Amino acid sequence: MADIIVNDERLKKFCSQVFVKLGVPEKDAEVTSDVLVMSDLRGIPSHGVARLMRYVNGIKGGTILPNIKPKIVTESDTTAAIDGQNGLGQPAGYFGMNLAINKAKKIGAGFVTVRNSNHYGIAGYYSMMALKDNLIGISMTNSAPLAVPTFGRDMIIGTNPISVVAPCGKERPYVLDMATTVVPRGKLEVLQRLGKDMPLGWAVDAQGVPTSDTKQVLDNMTKAVGGGVLPLGGAGEDLSGHKGYGLSLLVDVLSGALSGAGYGPNVDSKKAGKPVPANVGHFFGALKIENFIPLNQFKATMDEMLSGLKSSNKAKGAQRIYIHGEKEFEKYDEYRRNGVPLEESVIAAMKKLSTEMNIKYDIEK
Amino acid sequence: MADIIVNDERLKKFCSQVFVKLGVPEKDAEVTSDVLVMSDLRGIPSHGVARLMRYVNGIKGGTILPNIKPKIVTESDTTAAIDGQNGLGQPAGYFGMNLAINKAKKIGAGFVTVRNSNHYGIAGYYSMMALKDNLIGISMTNSAPLAVPTFGRDMIIGTNPISVVAPCGKERPYVLDMATTVVPRGKLEVLQRLGKDMPLGWAVDAQGVPTSDTKQVLDNMTKAVGGGVLPLGGAGEDLSGHKGYGLSLLVDVLSGALSGAGYGPNVDSKKAGKPVPANVGHFFGALKIENFIPLNQFKATMDEMLSGLKSSNKAKGAQRIYIHGEKEFEKYDEYRRNGVPLEESVIAAMKKLSTEMNIKYDIEK
Numbered sequence: 001m002a003d004i005i006v007n008d009e010r011l012k013k014f015c016s017q018v019f020v021k022l023g024v025p026e027k028d029a030e031v032t033s034d035v036l037v038m039s040d041l042r043g044i045p046s047h048g049v050a051r052l053m054r055y056v057n058g059i060k061g062g063t064i065l066p067n068i069k070p071k072i073v074t075e076s077d078t079t080a081a082i083d084g085q086n087g088l089g090q091p092a093g094y095f096g097m098n099l100a101i102n103k104a105k106k107i108g109a110g111f112v113t114v115r116n117s118n119h120y121g122i123a124g125y126y127s128m129m130a131l132k133d134n135l136i137g138i139s140m141t142n143s144a145p146l147a148v149p150t151f152g153r154d155m156i157i158g159t160n161p162i163s164v165v166a167p168c169g170k171e172r173p174y175v176l177d178m179a180t181t182v183v184p185r186g187k188l189e190v191l192q193r194l195g196k197d198m199p200l201g202w203a204v205d206a207q208g209v210p211t212s213d214t215k216q217v218l219d220n221m222t223k224a225v226g227g228g229v230l231p232l233g234g235a236g237e238d239l240s241g242h243k244g245y246g247l248s249l250l251v252d253v254l255s256g257a258l259s260g261a262g263y264g265p266n267v268d269s270k271k272a273g274k275p276v277p278a279n280v281g282h283f284f285g286a287l288k289i290e291n292f293i294p295l296n297q298f299k300a301t302m303d304e305m306l307s308g309l310k311s312s313n314k315a316k317g318a319q320r321i322y323i324h325g326e327k328e329f330e331k332y333d334e335y336r337r338n339g340v341p342l343e344e345s346v347i348a349a350m351k352k353l354s355t356e357m358n359i360k361y362d363i364e365k
Numbered sequence: 366m367a368d369i370i371v372n373d374e375r376l377k378k379f380c381s382q383v384f385v386k387l388g389v390p391e392k393d394a395e396v397t398s399d400v401l402v403m404s405d406l407r408g409i410p411s412h413g414v415a416r417l418m419r420y421v422n423g424i425k426g427g428t429i430l431p432n433i434k435p436k437i438v439t440e441s442d443t444t445a446a447i448d449g450q451n452g453l454g455q456p457a458g459y460f461g462m463n464l465a466i467n468k469a470k471k472i473g474a475g476f477v478t479v480r481n482s483n484h485y486g487i488a489g490y491y492s493m494m495a496l497k498d499n500l501i502g503i504s505m506t507n508s509a510p511l512a513v514p515t516f517g518r519d520m521i522i523g524t525n526p527i528s529v530v531a532p533c534g535k536e537r538p539y540v541l542d543m544a545t546t547v548v549p550r551g552k553l554e555v556l557q558r559l560g561k562d563m564p565l566g567w568a569v570d571a572q573g574v575p576t577s578d579t580k581q582v583l584d585n586m587t588k589a590v591g592g593g594v595l596p597l598g599g600a601g602e603d604l605s606g607h608k609g610y611g612l613s614l615l616v617d618v619l620s621g622a623l624s625g626a627g628y629g630p631n632v633d634s635k636k637a638g639k640p641v642p643a644n645v646g647h648f649f650g651a652l653k654i655e656n657f658i659p660l661n662q663f664k665a666t667m668d669e670m671l672s673g674l675k676s677s678n679k680a681k682g683a684q685r686i687y688i689h690g691e692k693e694f695e696k697y698d699e700y701r702r703n704g705v706p707l708e709e710s711v712i713a714a715m716k717k718l719s720t721e722m723n724i725k726y727d728i729e730k
Contacts, residue, residue: 078443078474079656109443109474113657136623149674151683156674166618174618176611182604201604208680226678232598232608235680239547239566239604243597246541246689249670253531253539257666258501260658264670291444292478292623301622305614305629309514309521313591315573315600318516324611 003341006363011340012037014350015049017359019088022059023066028091035090035121040340043331046186047122050346054119055088056353063275064088064118070095077107081259082114086277089120089141097126097139097284104135104286113259114282119143119268123163124177124325130286131167134295138285139163142255144268144278146221147181147229150242153208155221155228156265159184160251165325167289169299171306175325180247181229185221188214188229201234203227210235255281339365368706371728376705377402379715380414382724384453387424388431393456400455400486405705408696411551412487415711419484420453421718428640429453429483435460442472446624447479451642454485454506462491462504462649469500469651478624479647484508484633488528489542489690495651496532499660503650504528507620509633509643511586512546512594515607518573520586520593521630524549525616530690532654534664536671540690545612546594550586553579553594566599568592575600620646704730 012033019029032055040048058064068087072080080099084092096112103110120126123139130137143158163177182202191198197212205211206226220227232244256263261281268278289298306323314321335341354361377398384394397420405413423429433452437445445464449457461477468475485491488504495502508523528542547567556563562577570576571591585592597609621628626646633643654663671688679686700706719726 154677292446312519
């Protein structure tokens with residue numbers, strides 16, 4: 001299956017039109033599309049427009065409300081709690097992160113929770129919003145339970161990503177954006193399509209025992225009979241899998257318990273086989289660097305630290321040491337220039353939407 | 366070598382007297398001893414009084430100043446930057462965390478950096494200080510470079526721990542306190558003493574290639590000829606070692622670059638073979654839960670989440686699913702009741718100090 005190359009601007013416009021036709025206000029449609037296409041541009045197709053149908057189906061099925069405004073439940077100079085009111089996660093995230101940024105700009109620190117939300121795409125989109133104001137940005141979200149806790153075999157913790165970013169001077173910003181599991185489910189699906197086994201240490205079978213049988217694990221996950229992806233660090237405590245499990249819980253503490261959203265097994269779950277509002281929770285933060293240290297000093301230190309790492313000695317057989325976000329910035333530049341590759345199945349879904357919704361299909365480069 | 370059982374209260378008093386004799390003000394001596402003994406009580410002997418001699422030597426050698434006060438460099442309602450002035454890390458950490466706590470109590474969020482500090486012991490001591498006020502507590506520190514970045518072979522990143530805690534209702538608090546490497550150096554030293562190989566995935570040799578040769582890696586680390594401990598997730602990217610590497614950098618961004626302390630290779634380093642001030646950096650934070658959600662609701666959710674995890678189905682062969690901090694709380698109860706086990710070599714060092722400093726040795730239970 002060859003990828004089809006599309007133009008990112010027209011792809012964004014296409015997605016926006018889809019959301020607008022479904023009743024999403026134009027501004028919210030644009031934000032949502034920008035988050036999706038940004039993910040593709042950064043080389044993370046699993047969170048990009050490949051998920052468009054999921055949002056479309058959520059809106060059509062009534063679990064995602066297209067035309068609501070996030071509501072501020074409680075607010076102080078440094079904090080706010082937002083109710084996403086079961087709208088799209090992207091506009092709720094955009095609203096929440098902007099609130100955190102404005103508070104940090106005014107008073108030094110801003111922290112905002114969001115409950116009753118939906119999947120918001122890549123965590124890094126929101127944390128990176130802080131960079132234009134030279135702030136440190138933080139973004140976390142809980143997610144559907146696809147992983148098992150250390151010594152467990154039930155799929156009751158999320159892949160719960162953490163993203164923290166910091167600006168640099170000459171170097172590109174530091175952009176950590178990581179699921180707290182070894183891998184996301186998407187990586188298993190890629191191997192399954194290729195008919196390949198996965199490395200031992202990615203997932204466990206229904207008994208909670210490490211396995212490399214990709215198909216079996218995915219089948220078990222679909223049927224929810226036990227087993228699932230492992231936390232960062234793998235099975236048991238030998239390679240510190242309890243740390244990845246702890247980080248996943250951290251995200252549920254801040255995005256779930258603190259926001260009043262669901263957590264672990266009750267995020268994005270089904271009730272009696274029927275989909276219900278996902279009640280995903282997010283956590284956003286921003287810190288003003290100048291409140292701690294002169295900005296130019298911070299940036300100079302970041303440059304020195306990151307360039308020092310990159311120029312340090314490589315392991316045998318390795319060509320390059322990366323900084324977090326670096327690969328994605330390079331993909332972004334490449335895809336902006338040459339177009340974004342999309343899988344044929346994703347293109348097919350878009351063509352179908354084009355016909356159904358009477359939206360011009362003009363995204364190919 | 367059988368462990369010697371000691372009384373924690375008398376152990377604390379003994380350590381305090383040692384610090385006072387070295388010129389440390391009584392209050393600071395008590396805090397420092399409390400941090401050390403708390404580590405032993407929580408079953409983390411690597412960070413306990415086994416390190417007493419390291420602080421004693423630091424003070425005697427002039428790189429740790431016994432009688433200084435941490436200085437607030439800049440402060441706002443939500444933030445502060447502190448200069449530890451090369452004093453002991455524990456009083457500086459205690460001062461910094463209390464400042465963060467007081468800001469969070471008043472205004473909802475408090476964040477404090479400390480530079481020019483020293484090893485502050487277990488990160489969790491400071492984050493847990495937030496629990497008495499029902500706050501979420503955050504504590505991070507950078508540390509001497511003992512780990513290699515992903516695809517690298519130079520020992521230029523720290524084991525940089527992250528601790529985040531949250532109060533519960535009936536359940537014990539959630540206490541994440543984790544090095545961002547697979548294991549600390551201490552775990553290798555334990556295996557070396559037993560003459561054992563380590564699991565593949567803990568460390569790499571001088572060429573940056575994974576090895577299970579414990580002795581060789583420790584020798585390489587001492588000589589700094591390359592190789593060292595691996596970030597959480599192991600070597601390369603197959604099991605997401607780049608995530609552990611990214612978390613280690615995160616700690617250096619917040620504890621190092623933001624505080625103005627050293628980072629990575631220049632923390633606790635030697636210049637021309639001579640010890641210089643360690644310039645360790647810390648980062649503390651506190652968030653007021655009621656600013657986001659009613660406290661009783663938060664605690665009820667935490668209870669439900671943690672008890673749900675503990676009662677979920679176990680992996681084949683596993684007896685129990687733990688929450689972070691749980692093992693340590695159980696050790697604490699046991700050791701408070703029955704005494705704290707200390708290695709013979711640690712006891713020997715204490716007896717020597719007792720003679721040298723004319724302090725009564727009365728710690729054994």
